[in-house]
Amino acid sequence: MSKQMSHLDNIPSTPGKFKMEKSPFVHNRLRWHSSLAKLAFWSFIFLALILIFFFRYPSSNPLPQDPSRRSLRTYNWGGPAWEKRVRSSARARSRNGISVLVTGAAGFVGTHVSAALKRRGDGVLGLDSFNDYYDPSLKRARQALLERSGVFIVEGDINDSALLKKLFEVVAFTHVMHLAAQAGVRYAMENPSSYVHSNIAGLVSLLEVCKSANPQPAIVWASSSSVYGLNTKVPFSEKDRTDQPASLYAATKKAGEEIAHTYNHIYGLSLTGLRFFTVYGPWGRPDMAYFFFTRDILKGKSIPIFEAANHGTVARDFTYIDDIVKGCLAALDTAEKSTGSGGKKKGPAQLRVYNLGNTSPVPVSDLVSILERLLKVNAKRKIMKLPRNGDVQFTHANISLAQRELGYKPSTDLQTGLKKFVRWYLSYYSGGEKAAS
Numbered sequence: 001m002s003k004q005m006s007h008l009d010n011i012p013s014t015p016g017k018f019k020m021e022k023s024p025f026v027h028n029r030l031r032w033h034s035s036l037a038k039l040a041f042w043s044f045i046f047l048a049l050i051l052i053f054f055f056r057y058p059s060s061n062p063l064p065q066d067p068s069r070r071s072l073r074t075y076n077w078g079g080p081a082w083e084k085r086v087r088s089s090a091r092a093r094s095r096n097g098i099s100v101l102v103t104g105a106a107g108f109v110g111t112h113v114s115a116a117l118k119r120r121g122d123g124v125l126g127l128d129s130f131n132d133y134y135d136p137s138l139k140r141a142r143q144a145l146l147e148r149s150g151v152f153i154v155e156g157d158i159n160d161s162a163l164l165k166k167l168f169e170v171v172a173f174t175h176v177m178h179l180a181a182q183a184g185v186r187y188a189m190e191n192p193s194s195y196v197h198s199n200i201a202g203l204v205s206l207l208e209v210c211k212s213a214n215p216q217p218a219i220v221w222a223s224s225s226s227v228y229g230l231n232t233k234v235p236f237s238e239k240d241r242t243d244q245p246a247s248l249y250a251a252t253k254k255a256g257e258e259i260a261h262t263y264n265h266i267y268g269l270s271l272t273g274l275r276f277f278t279v280y281g282p283w284g285r286p287d288m289a290y291f292f293f294t295r296d297i298l299k300g301k302s303i304p305i306f307e308a309a310n311h312g313t314v315a316r317d318f319t320y321i322d323d324i325v326k327g328c329l330a331a332l333d334t335a336e337k338s339t340g341s342g343g344k345k346k347g348p349a350q351l352r353v354y355n356l357g358n359t360s361p362v363p364v365s366d367l368v369s370i371l372e373r374l375l376k377v378n379a380k381r382k383i384m385k386l387p388r389n390g391d392v393q394f395t396h397a398n399i400s401l402a403q404r405e406l407g408y409k410p411s412t413d414l415q416t417g418l419k420k421f422v423r424w425y426l427s428y429y430s431g432g433e434k435a436a437s
């Protein structure tokens with residue numbers, strides 16, 4: 001035993017210096033009882049050194065060197081049948097139809113926008129990672145809905161440049177509606193890197209492929225009202241300051257607006273950012289208050305109602321999904337073509353930012369009262385201090401720019417919109433098989 005230990009001590013510790021032929025053990029070979037034992041011993045040492053090498057120098061492995069790919073899940077894509085589906089889904093059916101790549105198509109807004117585009121005869125191809133930020137079965141149900149209307153959703157990550165390039169090789173998209181993102185303000189404290197991954201790295205990866213595409217598409221993408229952050233001037237106008245984000249989510253959306261400026265400036269990409277204000281409606285997001293309030297009121301659980309300092313009211317400019325969809329389609333329809341080609345700018349290109357809100361903020365306690373009436377259940381309200389985890393006290397959109405330039409005119413009030421949401425919620429979660437978790 002002690003002999004073996006001393007042998008081990010003599011073995012060079014640096015793998016690079018390890019040379020079997022020059023080992024002192026070669027000269028002592030007669031002391032071994034059998035050549036089999038020798039083979040086993042050396043195999044063990046060799047294996048151990050390989051393991052030490054890989055654990056100590058992981059970056060020497062050529063595979064995970066691209067940091068964007070390291071965090072990507074593997075998805076199956078490609079092949080003639082897949083390309084055929086991609087082409088068919090993206091083909092416009094109407095004479096002047098556009099061909100749109102919708103990222104985040106299995107998401108709340110993405111599903112509604114994709115369905116609306118398809119309905120009017122445009123070609124639509126979806127792209128979504130189906131991540132599990134919230135119940136992926138809801139995303140699958142939206143996917144099934146879209147499939148029925150002829151929209152194929154490719155499963156993949158916007159950070160996968162090879163996939164994006166392939167999609168642009170197969171289809172000459174005229175437009176990209178970019179809605180894929182890590183949403184939600186509070187989750188940013190739990191998983192900050194997911195925001196950097198999707199909202200910053202993912203946006204750059206997408207714009208890189210768009211700038212090199214020939215022709216370059218026009219891009220409309222979702223920013224957020226959260227960029228107004230701690231701004232106190234109401235209603236929020238596009239000219240107001242957006243340099244005081246209150247959450248990492250807001251900061252990544254603000255970064256997105258700056259990144260959009262850069263790609264417009266250098267490569268001539270036509271870019272329109274839409275600052276959505278608290279979107280709600282059927283097929284909505286389970287992490288949003290109106291959604292989980294509904295669930296918790298029905299379960300008899302207490303619901304937190306936040307209050308700002310000095311009993312200040314917390315209010316949101318709730319915007320119904322159909323109004324947002326109209327705004328998105330109007331932004332696509334008024335988007336000018338990108339001016340670059342082959343990655344080179346040929347002239348100035350359009351760069352726009354619009355608020356898409358409802359211009360009528362409603363206190364969260366009123367939202368709860370409407371839900372109580374619609375659900376015919378009294379809520380167990382728990383008044384709590386607004387925590388400093390990203391939420392702002394109120395949002396209120398000035399939409400005159402979108403009104404003037406996009407013809408945007410929201411027409412659904414909260415009472416009407418919530419009625420439609422509750423009807424959907426009750427029918428979707430009825431029967432217990434899809435119990436909201």
Ligand SMILES: NC(=O)c1ccc[n+]([C@@H]2O[C@H](COP(=O)([O-])OP(=O)(O)OC[C@H]3O[C@@H](n4cnc5c(N)ncnc54)[C@H](O)[C@@H]3O)[C@@H](O)[C@H]2O)c1
Binds near residue numbers: 130184
């Ligand atoms: N819903 C709102 O109130 C609201 C408000 C302001 C801004 N927005 C923005 O609007 C857009 C749509 O929001 P939503 O409410 O539909 O959210 P959502 O979470 O329902 O949809 C986003 C979709 O993007 C997908 N996704 C995320 N990261 C991805 C990646 N790296 N690659 C591919 N797919 C990815 C998700 O799987 C999801 O299906 C987002 O950009 C969001 O930040 C939404």
